[in-house]
Amino acid sequence: MDQALERRLGPVVRALLWTAVGGYLSFVLGGQMTGTSAAPLWLRLAPVVPLTLLALLGLLHRAPRHYGALGLAALAWLELGIFLNGYARPEGLSWILPAYTLLPIAASPIWLKRRHFVAAAVICTLLGPLPLLWLEPPGPWQMFQYADYMVIAVVVAAVLNGYQVRLIRQHLELEERLRLRADVDELTGVATRARFLEQARSLLVKAIDSGTSLAVLYMDADHFKQLNDNHGHAAGDAALASMGHILREHLRGHDLIGRIGGEEFAVLLPGLDAEAARATAERLRRAVTLQRSAGQALSISIGVAVHGEETALEPLLARADQALAAAKRGGRNRVEVAG
Incomplete structure (x- = not known):
């Protein structure tokens, strides 16, 4: 100060x-x-x-x-x-x-x-x-x-x-x-969408310049609308706050976490390849399944993408989002890695 x-x-x-x-x-x-x-x-x-x-x-x-x-x-x-x-x-x-x-x-x-x-x-x-x-x-x-x-x-x-x-x-x-x-989502304690995208672009540039790997996790809370409809928005807020806490507790200090949408989160994992990123995603998925909100078990679906030829952030996030959609189609509460 x-x-x-x-x-x-x-x-x-x-x-x-x-x-x-x-x-x-x-x-x-x-x-x-x-x-x-x-x-x-x-x-x-x-x-x-x-x-x-x-x-x-x-x-x-x-x-x-x-x-x-x-x-x-x-x-x-x-x-x-x-x-x-x-x-x-x-x-x-x-x-x-x-x-x-x-x-x-x-x-x-x-x-x-x-x-x-x-x-x-x-x-x-x-x-x-x-x-x-x-x-x-x-x-x-x-x-x-x-x-x-x-x-x-x-x-x-x-x-x-x-x-x-x-x-x-x-x-x-x-x-x-x-x-x-402006920078921190008040409910979950992670970066807001704007702050996440700003920092994520910087991390991508660093990864490209240094030739190091960079993985993205795109995740979504399963059946979140049903939780809100059946138990009210307070239960939904509690579930999101719990997810934010789990992400902050189980990820490294230099990993970037952001709330992208209502119940959607994204994580950037510098230095991790596809195998390590998948293991991290599985660890997060298991941690979330141990939580409950309003008596209802929580679960998340996660899409994983590893930086390849992309020179911009949006295509990398899009690949992770496509992997997330595949996890949803596959039955939810699972991890899918983009090809």
């Missing part, structure tokens, strides 16, 4: 890094037009170089784990720049106080980790202003103003930061729930 949060925050971090470059330039030029500083102009402009490099790093190096470090580095350079522009100005602390108190609030969207927020608060409240306060001690009223405004700024930054992180987390959790609903 934290990595997803940082990825989502990436555009904000990059925008704020470039905003820091532009904002600092306007701060220096505005100060140049309105007063003087003991630091020469070239020295006051010097932080623009590292700030620009940090902004470029944000564009070129998009590893989410580095966003906090980039933000802290930019904040430190901004604090140094504010000091250089405020040192020995006639207006004293009052001229740069707004800049010092603005930084915690402006930077608050960047920090997703508590340690980064604490480090930023320390830089903003102590490490940045302290040199200027030491070299040019303010009067009691100015010191009170600084302390009061800075406390308010840090509190506001904490509120904004906490609200933003919570909002993004809730948004990501909602996205995850919607993704699962």
